[in-house]
Amino acid sequence: MKAVREDGPVPPNRWKSPVRGPWLTSVFGLVLLIGIPVEFITGLISYAAYNPRLKGNDPNPNHGLFGFYLFNWATSPAWLYRFIEGVHVMLGLVLVPVVLAKLWSVMPKLFAWPPWRSISQLLERLSLVLIVGGVVFEMSTGILNIDYLNPITFYPGHFYGAWAFMAGFAVHVAVKFGDMVHALRSRRMRTELRTGLANTRSEPLDGGLVAPEPAPPTISRRGILALVGGTSLAVFVLTAGETIGGVMRNFALFGTHYRAPDSGANHFPVNKTAVSAGITASKTGPDWRLELLGPRRVSLSREDLLGMALTTADLPIACTEGWSTVQRWTGVPLADLARLAGATDHGTADLRALESTGEATLSASQVSAPDSMLALRVNGADLSLDHGFPARVIVPSAPGTHNIKWMSQIVFSEPG
Amino acid sequence: MRWFRRHYGAGPLHLAGLLACFAVAAYAVTRVFGVSGWKGILLWFVFCLIGHDLIGWPIYTAADRVLTRTQQRHPGRQESLVPWVNHVRVPVIISGTLLAMFFPLIFRLSQTRYTDYTGFNENAYLANWLAVTAVLFATSGVIYLLRLGLSRRRRVNG
Numbered sequence: 001m002k003a004v005r006e007d008g009p010v011p012p013n014r015w016k017s018p019v020r021g022p023w024l025t026s027v028f029g030l031v032l033l034i035g036i037p038v039e040f041i042t043g044l045i046s047y048a049a050y051n052p053r054l055k056g057n058d059p060n061p062n063h064g065l066f067g068f069y070l071f072n073w074a075t076s077p078a079w080l081y082r083f084i085e086g087v088h089v090m091l092g093l094v095l096v097p098v099v100l101a102k103l104w105s106v107m108p109k110l111f112a113w114p115p116w117r118s119i120s121q122l123l124e125r126l127s128l129v130l131i132v133g134g135v136v137f138e139m140s141t142g143i144l145n146i147d148y149l150n151p152i153t154f155y156p157g158h159f160y161g162a163w164a165f166m167a168g169f170a171v172h173v174a175v176k177f178g179d180m181v182h183a184l185r186s187r188r189m190r191t192e193l194r195t196g197l198a199n200t201r202s203e204p205l206d207g208g209l210v211a212p213e214p215a216p217p218t219i220s221r222r223g224i225l226a227l228v229g230g231t232s233l234a235v236f237v238l239t240a241g242e243t244i245g246g247v248m249r250n251f252a253l254f255g256t257h258y259r260a261p262d263s264g265a266n267h268f269p270v271n272k273t274a275v276s277a278g279i280t281a282s283k284t285g286p287d288w289r290l291e292l293l294g295p296r297r298v299s300l301s302r303e304d305l306l307g308m309a310l311t312t313a314d315l316p317i318a319c320t321e322g323w324s325t326v327q328r329w330t331g332v333p334l335a336d337l338a339r340l341a342g343a344t345d346h347g348t349a350d351l352r353a354l355e356s357t358g359e360a361t362l363s364a365s366q367v368s369a370p371d372s373m374l375a376l377r378v379n380g381a382d383l384s385l386d387h388g389f390p391a392r393v394i395v396p397s398a399p400g401t402h403n404i405k406w407m408s409q410i411v412f413s414e415p416g
Numbered sequence: 417m418r419w420f421r422r423h424y425g426a427g428p429l430h431l432a433g434l435l436a437c438f439a440v441a442a443y444a445v446t447r448v449f450g451v452s453g454w455k456g457i458l459l460w461f462v463f464c465l466i467g468h469d470l471i472g473w474p475i476y477t478a479a480d481r482v483l484t485r486t487q488q489r490h491p492g493r494q495e496s497l498v499p500w501v502n503h504v505r506v507p508v509i510i511s512g513t514l515l516a517m518f519f520p521l522i523f524r525l526s527q528t529r530y531t532d533y534t535g536f537n538e539n540a541y542l543a544n545w546l547a548v549t550a551v552l553f554a555t556s557g558v559i560y561l562l563r564l565g566l567s568r569r570r571r572v573n574g
Contacts, residue, residue: 062450065443097513103468110469118425123434130441133465140464148529149520152460153453160444161461167440171433197499218484218501227502231510238514238548253544254518261535269534276532386535 008113015108018214019221021203022183023192027225028102029180033173035095039138040166042088046320047159049073049081049399054348054361057402059155066163075369078396082318082326085399086243089322092142093239097231099135101224108209124175127168134165146256146321192221242323257323265381268325271317271400274385277357279406281385284354288390290374294341294412302390305376308332313371319400329394331375334367334410343412350411351393351404360402362395364415371396374407476512480505498567503560507552514545 051073052058060067074080116122138161145154186203200217203210219227241248242255252258257269274280290305292298311333318324334349349362366372372395376383383389388405395402420428448454487501520526521541530538 060447062447064447066447093517096517100468100472100513104473107469107473119423120425120430120434123431127434127437129465130437132469133461136464136467137461140467141460143517144520147518147520148526148533152456153451156448156451157453157457157460160447161457164441164444167437167444171437174433175430218487218499219505223502227506227509230506231513234510234514234548234552235517253548254514254521254541256521256530256534259534259536259540272533273531273535 006113008111008115010108010111012108012211013213015211016213016215017211018200018202018217019219019224020105020108021210022179022206022208023187023203024221024224025102025105025209026180026183027189028098028105028228029176030184031098032095032102033180035091035098036135036166036169039088039092039095040162042084042091043158043162044069045084046081046088046399049084049397050402051361051363051366054363055350056359057361060159063159066160072363072365073397075366075372075396075398078313078315078371079326080397081399082243082316082324082397085318085320085322086324089142089146090236090240090243092139094232094236096139096143096235097228099139101228103132106209108211112208124171127171130164130168131172134161134168137161138165148256192225195222196220197223243318245325255323256321257319257325261386262384265379266384266387268327268387269323270386271319272357272405274406277406278355279357279385284385284390284406290391290407291409292337292341292412293409294338294343295414296340296342298340302376305332305374305391308336310376311371311373313373313394313396315371315394315396317394317400317403324400328379329373329375330377330380331373331391331394333370334362334372334374334393334395335370337374337410338367338412341410341412343414346415347413348415350413351402351407352409352411353404354406354408357406358401358404360404362393362398362402366395366398367412369396374410498560498563500560503556507549507556510552511545511549514548518545 047060048070050057050059052060052063052067053070116125138158141152141154141158141161144150145158197217197220200220202214205212235254237248237251238254239252241250241252242257249255249258257271260267260269286301289299289301292300309332310330312328312330314326314328316324316326338344338347338349346364347367348364349367351358351360351362353359362372373393374391375388375394376391378387383392388407391407392405393403393407417428424431445458448457451457483504484501487499515522518541521530521538522545523542524538527538530536
């Protein structure tokens with residue numbers, strides 16, 4: 001009992017790792033200090049890309065003050081959303097081993113005894129709840145979402161969780177930044193990279209991370225860095241091809257979209273199949289019509305649409321889950337359809353799919369962007385049923401969920 | 417000011433920063449209350465808080481202790497002096513991290529949704545994971561044998 005009172009549940013001499021110490025922790029900390037703000041900013045931008053202020057677009061309708069920064073999403077460059085979301089998802093995956101290494105490296109702090117020496121220290125430790133819980137929460141909700149297993153509601157969890165996490169992160173950086181710089185300066189990276197197992201010694205005692213009675217080393221510091229970096233590299237190679245594409249896609253063995261159905265012009269990954277959406281050949285046959293609602297009401301068959309002036313552009317479909325693919329689309333510019341319905345191209349467009357399988361509202365700038373189109377063909381062939389036949393919307397730089405497939409109706413609204 | 421420092425343990429800016437941090441977090445929680453699955457979200461956060469420190473860490477630390485003790489008892493051929501422990505750790509850790517990240521695909525836990533969204537099934541991922549794991553262990557083993565050969569040659573020449 002006496003020992004517990006003096007040293008806590010895990011006395012300092014129980015920690016045996018000879019490589020744990022402020023320098024190693026600070027190396028991981030520095031990587032996360034750069035990586036996590038990139039994750040936060042790309043995440044916020046990705047949310048803005050939904051144009052949440054338009055009707056029906058907002059996955060977090062009660063965002064309150066957290067929506068203060070929302071802006072009208074850009075349509076150019078066309079690869080913007082693909083890039084932002086690709087970075088967000090792939091960097092997030094690559095940081096997982098670094099986060100785990102960082103958590104391992106600071107374990108002795110969890111059992112620091114006494115638990116606090118002042119009110120300030122108590123509050124500081126309470127704020128750690130936000131970053132330790134927050135970082136695992138953000139990683140796990142993100143990963144489970146791209147793996148299609150959703151034990152919790154993804155969008156609000158990941159979004160509000162990010163704010164709580166970043167609140168703790170900001171305080172942690174403010175409190176620890178000086179310690180990190182000091183620790184990084186205490187050893188030279190170049191020397192560490194030249195130091196093998198035989199010459200690996202503990203860092204000087206710091207009364208926290210460094211073990212007072214270390215075991216003989218079984219791995220060098222450069223060995224740990226190589227292990228963590230190597231794990232991140234493995235995760236990168238086995239997933240990033242989903243968005244980088246080309247040969248890399250074949251190596252994305254843990255990505256969800258490294259395979260593509262069909263062959264020929266429609267041989268690229270699908271998001272939501274026609275079968276699962278309840279779309280059958282009878283609903284998309286010769287009787288199919290696209291309805292345009294504006295000051296005028298117009299009904300168009302696929303032949304009518306093919307008879308209009310068509311435009312062709314190389315545009316990505318980029319999913320919130322991080323994967324993307326660029327294809328050559330041919331179709332009718334949305335601005336032309338707006339004019340046909342008697343609307344100016346300064347209003348929004350409400351897109352509706354067959355069987356209520358999809359809905360989104362496009363902003364005025366998305367409707368009028370030169371490459372925004374109702375696509376009828378891809379890579380010179382008719383769209384396949386899985387890719388949205390008879391017609392799908394493609395908007396430059398829009399999130400994939402706004403590129404509605406199996407279109408049935410567009411409602412053009414006047415501005416105001 | 418000195419009174420504040422003595423009773424609080426840090427400057428007033430420290431307190432202001434922490435209060436701002438808790439205010440933002442508390443506001444985030446009020447936003448979550450408006451979501452239909454709010455209980456699940458909060459519960460999941462608690463699970464994440466203990467997930468590494470109280471579940472993951474004890475397990476992998478115990479496993480590593482078994483490994484290093486085995487190495488101490490069976491250090492390999494004495495004359496070679498090439499420790500093998502990291503040649504087990506590295507493939508286990510990489511393969512284990514991949515498993516922890518992609519278990520819903522590997523164990524086919526999201527089969528229906530996956531098929532609806534991609535048009536394929538998840539049966540390939542177990543094979544993908546086993547293949548990657550096999551390549552990792554094979555590479556690690558080959559490197560160990562090379563190091564062993566190199567150290568023997570050094571021993572003979574030296």
